[in-house]
Amino acid sequence: MFSSRTSWNFSANDLTKKKAELFQNGRAILDLTETNPTKSGFSFPFTEILSSLSHSENIFYSPNPKGNLQARETICNYYTARNISVSPEQIILTSSSSEAYSLLFRLLCNVGDEVLIPKPSYPLFEYLAEINDVQTKYYHLEYDGSWKIDVENIKENISEKTKAIILVNPNNPTGSFVSNEEREKIFSIAYQKSISIIEDEVFADFRFQILARSAGGLDFRLHKPPSSNHKPLTFLLNGISKTLALPQMKLGWIVIDGDDELQREAIARLEILADTFLSVNTPIQNALPELLLFRKEIQEQILLRIKSNYDLLQRIMFNSQCSILNGEGGWSGIIQIPKIVSDEQFAIKLLQQENVFVHPGHFFDFEKDGYIIVSLLPQKEIFEEGIMRLKKFVEENFN
Ligand SMILES: Cc1ncc(COP(=O)(O)O)c(C=O)c1O
Incomplete structure (x- = not known):
């Protein structure tokens, strides 16, 4: 009955399934993929x-x-x-x-x-x-x-x-x-x-x-x-x-x-x-x-947030096994991670062990493993805690 252009695969991927499962079990997840600016604690007019x-x-x-x-x-x-x-x-x-x-x-x-x-x-x-x-x-x-x-x-x-x-x-x-x-x-x-x-x-x-x-x-x-x-x-x-x-x-x-x-x-x-x-x-x-x-008022708040989260990311990961790819702007940060397991397995394990949710690189069409993507919009406390847990996770699992 339906067009072939809508014959998508509707089954959720393993990462999404894991997130839903943990959420149902009442786990508090630090979502480092949140790019919804209306849910990121800004005080707009x-x-x-x-x-x-x-x-x-x-x-x-x-x-x-x-x-x-x-x-x-x-x-x-x-x-x-x-x-x-x-x-x-x-x-x-x-x-x-x-x-x-x-x-x-x-x-x-x-x-x-x-x-x-x-x-x-x-x-x-x-x-x-x-x-x-x-x-x-x-x-x-x-x-x-x-x-x-x-x-x-x-x-x-x-x-x-x-x-x-x-x-x-x-x-x-x-x-x-x-x-x-x-x-x-x-x-x-x-x-x-x-x-x-x-x-x-x-x-x-x-x-x-x-x-x-x-x-x-x-x-x-x-x-x-x-x-x-x-x-x-x-x-x-x-x-x-x-x-x-x-x-x-x-x-x-x-x-x-x-x-x-x-x-x-x-x-x-x-x-x-x-x-x-x-x-x-x-x-x-x-x-x-x-x-x-209100453009200036709104954009200044966002610029402050993304810039300070990006700086935080670089400072926390300095001298670690992860490095931050240089970006010039936008709302995302790319973290290069040890390439021992696939990005998807890395993200699932990180979620399971540390309750931190990130996107694997392939979500954004990275061709090779070794990258995860985080949003720079989350509030500082959430972002800092999430990145600290990520660092600890890498130290404990990939040394
Ligand atoms: C690069 C880029 N273009 C377009 C869009 C879609 O934006 P809109 O909400 O205006 O449809 C997005 C969504 O995040 C995006 O990342």
Whole structure:
């Protein structure tokens, strides 16, 4: 009765089963995978956030497939603060960046067409591609003290069917930003081959260094536009699930850029795709101008947390059998562990012995064992205790 694209394996993996079992037995688990910012003990301006949703205009339905103009103008101001010039005409609102991916796959790909995605990265893109009948091919990020995109690998993996290269900037969980040099090369390849770029920058505002350099001052000069006029068709994805740490509010956006004619055509087609669903609710669109005023206040708290947890991670693991891979930002940390058992077995044993929950590297498509991933969002007490237990666990079991 069902489509083959939904014939998933529903059985839980061993790690998830173990977690559920321990939880049922009443064990208090330190969850170092928690990336839900609404459950991480931040003190956001809750009253103001809630009152922004009671705009008197919310009672009227005035659908606009691109999203309401004021909300789009507010997003332009967000980019102006980052020294990026964007017009409201280039923006389409979506209910999330995940939905934005779906619309873009519908826009760009026929059944069986391909998109290139980074490896390692967040395990979302394959599902989004699969449910839109799109094939994924990987390109590698290599680590040699810092993460670099293997641009040659991108070239090797381009085929007649490739419709888009997905850049995740910064990537999750590596926390690595796309360098200007990488951007120049990849944009040039995409332009020559008439392939679009989908640039996911949902974590762009969370760069560790900014805090160190300017004590919380936010500097948003992330994008150096490609120096040539030969711009590929580009779709920039972002949203308030990370930018304002409000995933429950469901608002994302796409900024469309590139050669004038292609850009116009892409916007016209996307407008009809968006019009088919009109999925972005009115209250959040009306609230956006007010909500974005809290960006600095919200982001400063998160930046402080991720930076101090990252520092803590490095300090605790200094001179241990584990090392921390260098990241530049984002909400995750990568810990290199002794490669004696598989990452999955390591995570299960750690959970069983120390009640600490982490993600094995393969969850994020690490090809080799020897890595676990932790979220940098948990409150200090939880994070510090969890990492101390992890260190003790490694000392006791892998010496
Ligand atoms: C890199 C990246 N892009 C997109 C998303 C999805 O974000 P949204 O909540 O806007 O759908 C995630 C989720 O964590 C992510 O890590």
